[in-house]
Amino acid sequence: MKRIAVLASGRGSNFEAIARAVLSGKINAEVAVLIVDRKNIGAIERAEKLGINWVFVDPNGFPSREEYDSRIVAILKYLGVDLVCLAGYKKIVSAPFVDAFPGRIMNIHPTLLPSFPGLKPHEKVLKYGVNVSGATVHFVDKGVDTGPIIVQVAVPVSPDDTPETLSERILRYEHRIYPQAVKWFVDGRIELSGRKVIVKGADYSSLPVVPALEDF
Incomplete structure (x- = not known):
C-alpha cells in the first residue's frame, strides 16, 4: 500500500480532502504523517480530528533551508513515504528535497498555471482582469509553480469577485482535483515524460476539469 505524507502551513482544507478520501477507501493508500512548519494552525486540528499523526518541524531550529529540508526528508524516508503532497505549504522546497523524491512531490496552485504563479494569486488574477481562472495540480520541480501539470480546472471570474470570493469558489474544486490526482x-x-504528464485511460475532451474527474 502506498504511503502519503502531506506538508501544510495553514488551515489544511486540502489536507483534509486527501485524508478523507483515503479514510473512506476511495484512495487505496495510507496517510503516514502530516508535517507542519507552524504551530496552532487548522491543519493540526484536522489531523487530530481524523486520527492522523502530525509532526512539527521548527524552521527556526536550523541554520539553513537545506538542513531544514534534510530533516523533513529524513522523516519521510524513515516512514517509507511514496508520495509527498504540498497543501498550502508556504515554503519553496529546496533542490535536495526535490532530488530525494523525483516525480513524487505534488502541489496545488489556485490558478491556471503557468499564469499567475507564486504568492497572492487571486489578487494577481483580479488585477490583470482575466475572465477565467482555476486551479492546477502539478508535480514539483526546482522552480516556483513550474512543474509538469497533472490536472486543471477552469473557473469563471465574476466582475464582482474579490480575492476571497474567487478563492472560495475555486477551493471547492481544489478539494476534488487534488484527491483525484x-x-x-x-x-x-x-x-511522466519530461514536462508531459499523461493519465492513462483518462478523458481529456471536456471542460471544466481536464482530465475529467472520475471519482470526486
Whole structure:
C-alpha cells in the first residue's frame, strides 16, 4: 500500500480532502504523517480530528533551508513515504528535497498555471482582469509553480469577485482535483515524460476539469 505524507502551513482544507478520501477507501493508500512548519494552525486540528499523526518541524531550529529540508526528508524516508503532497505549504522546497523524491512531490496552485504563479494569486488574477481562472495540480520541480501539470480546472471570474470570493469558489474544486490526482498516482495511472504528464485511460475532451474527474 502506498504511503502519503502531506506538508501544510495553514488551515489544511486540502489536507483534509486527501485524508478523507483515503479514510473512506476511495484512495487505496495510507496517510503516514502530516508535517507542519507552524504551530496552532487548522491543519493540526484536522489531523487530530481524523486520527492522523502530525509532526512539527521548527524552521527556526536550523541554520539553513537545506538542513531544514534534510530533516523533513529524513522523516519521510524513515516512514517509507511514496508520495509527498504540498497543501498550502508556504515554503519553496529546496533542490535536495526535490532530488530525494523525483516525480513524487505534488502541489496545488489556485490558478491556471503557468499564469499567475507564486504568492497572492487571486489578487494577481483580479488585477490583470482575466475572465477565467482555476486551479492546477502539478508535480514539483526546482522552480516556483513550474512543474509538469497533472490536472486543471477552469473557473469563471465574476466582475464582482474579490480575492476571497474567487478563492472560495475555486477551493471547492481544489478539494476534488487534488484527491483525484493522488488517486491516479496511487493507482499507477500517471506517466511522466519530461514536462508531459499523461493519465492513462483518462478523458481529456471536456471542460471544466481536464482530465475529467472520475471519482470526486
